Amino acid sequence: MTVTEPKPSYKYIGTRPVRHDGVEKVTGRARFAADLNLPGQLHGIAVRSPHAHARIVSIDTSEAEAMPGVKSVITGDDFPAVAPGDRNYDMCVNVIARDKVFYEGHAVAAVAAITREQAQQAAAAVKVAYDVLPPVLTIDDALAPGAPVLHGHMLTAGADPPAEEPSNISNITRFAGGDLDAGFAAADLVIEREFTTQPVHQGYIETHACVADTGQDGHTSIWCSSQGHFNVRSSTATLLGWETTRIRVIPAEIGGGFGGKTTIYLEPLAVAMSAKAGRPVKMVMSRDEVFRATGPAPGTRLKVKLGVQSDGNLVAGDAYLIYTNGAYAGPGGLLGAMTVFESYDIENFNIEALDVVINTARSAAYRAPAAPLTAFAMETLLDEVATELGIDPMDLRLQNAVTEGDPSTMGFPFARIGFVECLEAIRDHPHYTAPLGPNQGRGLAAGYWFNIGESSSATVNLNEDGTATVVTGSPDIGGSRASMALMAAEVLGIDVYDIRPVVGDTEAVGFTDVTEGSRATFATGMAVVEASRKMVVELRGRAAKMMGVDVDDIDWVDGQAVYTGSDGEKDPLPLAAITGKAKRTGGPLTTTGSLEAHGAGPGFAVHLCDVEVDQETGVVRVVRYTASQDAGTAIHPSYVEGQIQGGVAQGVGWALNEEYIYDSDGVMENPSFLDYRVPVASYLPMIDAIIVEVPNPAHPYGVRGVGETGIVPPIPAVANAIHNATGCRLRDLPMSPIRVLDAITSNGGSKGA
Amino acid sequence: MSRVHVTCTINGDPIEFLCDGGQTLLDALRDEVGLTGAKEGCGTGDCGACSIVMDGRLLCSCLALAPEADGTTISTVEGLASGDDLHPLQQCFLEGAALQCGVCTPGFLVAAKALLDRNPDPTETEIRYGLAGNLCRCTGYDKIVRAVQTAAQTINES
Secondary structure, three states, X not given: OEEOOOOOOOOOOOOOOOOOOHHHHHOOOOOEHHHOOOOOOEEEEEEEOOOOOEEEEEEEOHHHHOOXXXXXXXXXXXXXXXXXXXXXXXXXXXXXXXXXXXXXXXXXXXXXXXXXXXXXXXXXXXXXXEEEOOOOOOXXXXXXXXXXXXXXXXXXXXXXXXXXXXXXXXXXXXXXXXXXXXXXXXXXXXXXXXXXXXXXXXXXXOOOEEEEEEOOOOOEEEEEOOOOHHHHHHHHHHHHOOOHHHEEEEEXXXXXXXXXXXXXXXXXXXXXXXHHHOOOEEEEOOHHHHHHHOOEEOOEEEEEEEEEOOOOOEEEEEXXXXXXXXXXXXXXXXXXXXXXXXXXXXXXXXXXXXXEOOOOOOOOOOOOOOHHHHHXXXXXXXXXXXXXXXXXXXXXXXXXXXXXXXXXXXXXXXXXXXXXXXXXHHHOOHHHXXXXXXXXXXXXXXXXXXXXXXXXXXXXXXXXXXXXXXXXXXXXXXXXXXXXHXXXXXXXXXXXXXXXXXXXXXXXXXXXXXXXXXXXXXXXXXXXXXXXXXXXXXXXXXXHHHHOOOHHHEEEEOOEEEEOOOOOOOOOEXXXXXXXXXXXXXXXXXXXXXXXXXXXXXXXXXXXXXXXXXXXXXXXXXXXXXXXXXXXXXXXXXXXXXXXXXXXXXXXXXXXXXXXXXOOOOOEOOOOOOOOOOOOHHHOOOEEEEEEEOOOOOOOOOOOOOOXXXXXXXXXXXXXXXXXXXXXXXXXXXXXXXXXXXXXXXXXXXXXX | OOXXXXXXXXXXXXXXXXXXXXXXXXXXXXXXXXXXXXXXXXXXOOOOOOEEEEOOEEEXXXXXXXXXXXXXXXXXXXXXXXXXXXXXXXXXXXHOOOOOOOOOHHHHHHHHHXXXXXXXXXXXXXXXXXXXOOOOOOOOOHHHHHHHHHHHHHHHHO
């Protein structure tokens, strides 16, 4: 760990307790969504389109409905109509198609039966007549003159002049600053390169699952795996046209999300079938369904041009970014525009980003969405600049890195950030100067993610025996219960194991946004701190009553009320003594914290990667990896390291191996973990995580989100390492053996230019 | 369709259950026996989340048919701890923060136990290859490998 400045001495924050939900998870008892079964439960299965682009002519469910055990069959007609252009249109018609299907795997109907086998047979008996349309599968397809238009209502937002005809471009984002022409005129070196990348999947190991139970009174309970159960509630209510109060969502343990579980797929189908059948309905996706129908991250084509002076000063940047968001409008290009030049102080810049729709599954967020790809372009270009100018790649970054007060792309000044400290942490690490072996190369790359705040709520309940229950609305994906308990322990001054952190359902805790933007420990942590601080105020008041003194003469020190007044000595009152007398001093001790969190500190990371390239096969093996990242303050350092290490592994998979492969009809050809290979243990080395702590001024304990930034630098770090090992620049993902071998072969088979 | 009667030993207990002839052992364990520790991550034997040991052999239970369990001895993650005493692997996973979401954890623990049973003192590389049939998308494997190393040491020293 690198601590950059003195920080307050904390008793609990920064320690590494065993997580509170840990024993349940190592004994197999933790209950994930698919582990739950209710009496009378039916099994639901979605009927999915075999075509990437087609008009639905008719759906005949009569045969399916007559089959044994079948209790409910639904189609899009079972849901309220939603008009094209309505702000909920994309979400609603993605869950179940109405008049058109937009990708292979798009749900068109669903069936619930007593057994899963009966449901499978009935699903196969649903007859859907399609009028197959030509699919739009690539950026070129989508932008070609006369291309089939997916959505007749889609007029490009942000177009100048305003769009009058529908197209496959959902949005154009433009950011500019300074004088681009003057910037390039002042440059001694101008480099422009183009990059392509393919969609990849988040690859969470737990597939989507839910159980829905609609009672006679119409009230529904949903148990599901999601990154935000309040969002499941509101989205499901929207799809069904119900009031929010009819739905209660109970969060199951979640088996990974990485952004892919910030939206909904199954829940409205299960609820609609449960309401129709009057019985609980369970739906569990197969892995095949997960690949075909849920959240890939966008594919891209990125063109970036940099102007640099001979001393390394970056003076101009021009980016033209195209992101495919699958079948519906998405934010890939916008987020790419917000990240491409964000890490460096470039006065003159122009960014144009297109969001394009194609006939593939609707893209979903994936850990720092869009940023790993802009980093791929920017950080490999910087490496090339460093080589051209003969400047050390570390020095080039240190020279141009943004620091406090520098303007961001959007114009606001950065608050205190830790980019330079992350660079220095890598520069000063023994890895940076360690010798390389034969056929090995080393790559350096940085990454940025802005992180977000949003709404969070927490409740602190003190129990009679002096223990505490801390309820929040943020699902625990990677140890956040432990973080919440640590922050509450720090404020209340009681042992972290005397605190029970709980994830409350939508009727048990205040509204809390989805866990996204690395916000749980930051924003929900702030709500926990707020509720805990209110509790300390309450405890001081109760203690004053018990002692018969003025509350202003009570301090809260180390979990005890301490009298500081001048009326002699009084024994301190420990928390348990106050809770034990709560009935006599004002009743139950409960406080809440609810807030809209602002000031999510941007996260920076710097990675150093060594690869070994097999010159005969093109196989690239990562042999050493060191990653630094600014966590602000690490509440539970083990889980901060874990986030960094996990981001690295996903990024390495993205760099070297992972991609969606479609045939010419838009049918996915590798929808399994056999053909879509994510890194396994034997594929990776140990990942040395260096936590940098530059406290975030907006958080009471200095927290910055850490969940996403770690996936941003790996792709360029690997690419730069491959260049260092082979002399070859790879600008297309994945950098698979065949591509690496081609590059080596065309480069003369040696460490050339 | 008549159901198949299966008699086997699971985690030391005699167990009988009825299953369909085409049902996977994973589904039978989860739905008929009520042991939901093994998870289905893929259903094709590629992720290892459903790992169990059957007659001494590490197995993806999604690839076996439930009737094949007749007469066998099976251990699952639920049988790893002895009463309240966690197995050293479980303890080391907890102390080493070797789990994040936790859904792959049962499979990793079962696979790691099988590895240490046949190789009590594995090298880092042997651990990495020994666990290469199990996917974890959260941890990057670093803390999992370290936890297995520490557990091996703990077991060997006891």
